[in-house]
Amino acid sequence: MPVNARTPLSRQRVLRAATTLADTDGLDRLTMRRLGAELGVEAMAIYHHVANKSDLLDALADQVAAEVDDPPLGAPWKEQLRHRAVETHAALLRHPWAAMLWVTQTSGVGPARMGQMDASLATLRAAGFPPTLMDRAFHIIQNHVLGHAMQAVTFAAQASAPGRDLARAAADFLARPGLDTYPELVAHVHWHLEHPSNESSFEFGLDLLLDGLERAFAAGPGGPKR
Amino acid sequence: MPVNARTPLSRQRVLRAATTLADTDGLDRLTMRRLGAELGVEAMAIYHHVANKSDLLDALADQVAAEVDDPPLGAPWKEQLRHRAVETHAALLRHPWAAMLWVTQTSGVGPARMGQMDASLATLRAAGFPPTLMDRAFHIIQNHVLGHAMQAVTFAAQASAPGRDLARAAADFLARPGLDTYPELVAHVHWHLEHPSNESSFEFGLDLLLDGLERAFAAGPGGPKR
């Protein structure tokens, strides 16, 4: 069977092929027919290893969550949350389609994502956060990670269309008519061209949030407001 | 012409019908054929008033941005940003499909959204923010608004499927097998069931960010780090 021309399909092989296909061609290019072609198989053969396309996408989304590893257990809550946020953010940037899937596929959250969320909540509870502040901290950090990843990824997609690079995309934008109505926006784009690394921007915002949460935590059992 | 059985189509009429169709049936139910049916017209007739579907969606997205009105001009920067953020957030919640469009349709940002972004940047510049901090402040707040809206909207969509309400959706989730592996997640869902209003959660995070930015601004011309 190892020399056999036809290695039988498997969920593993399907998911792996789907991941690389999405990584290289983009999520919208990932169709059952194309995925089948990539595997040397007709589209319908895939359905023996995957319930439907939504199931496949759910599995892909969860695979990305499985890539982020846990923070050191003994660390203080701030560092635990920070570690997980940074790791998750990095994983989402590694697979540009992942952020969109996390946002879209709400029904089929897989075990890896569930585990990540549960662990974050556990960290907050162990630190002694009261319920309201705990809920807010959880969602705020979630927002920051997902939001920043989405923004970075859609911006990158803009620049990675066939035959375009970042400078070209910016030039196209700056060539739009009537753009002089938005001088700040033009300046903003120019600034981004000169400062292409937005890596530290994510962590700056994250620390802003963590420090703010720490202050709110210290301020009182129910948070500083309401 | 008012009594005429057939009022001729117009961009206005098309956009209005598309908005209500998306509001009631969801963005995925908004197809050219269905929109045509809603207007008493075949699908292809719409293309006389809209370049293509992407153009239509861009216009819809921009309409939402046009709904948010400007903050008082004389107010301090924090209040200006806060006002715009809250208004934008509210507009995005009014039209559950809007957040997804803002995230997806990166190429066709319309004049209203451009104006909003330009105004936010202008506020920061007028306040004297240095370029780096200005960029970060802009993106961080943008993230929070869009991210929170998306989260709220997808959560609501979960509960508003035909024949389901919030309690039912939560019950379905809590009935998943193997859920005892995620006790914090279960507790989190329960907490959300007992505290359905997440209105203040958005503003809490927003103030966290604004206060943090203010502190970073006061700390030095380049921000406190790097």
Place this chain on the structure above:
DNA sequence: CGTAAGAACGTACGTCGTAAAGTACGATAG
């Protein structure tokens, strides 16, 4: 070798966006 189970295939249906060509109609010109 025979055979049965499971894997892969081929075909088909209904949906989508939209290109291209056709049709109806109201206004203007001869």
Place this chain on the structure above:
DNA sequence: CTATCGTACTTTACGACGTACGTTCTTACG
């Protein structure tokens, strides 16, 4: 009044898509 023409809409068609269904092939075991 008739011919012409631009506009508004319809008809038809094409190539994608996800996937239901029935058939064929492969392979392991007796």
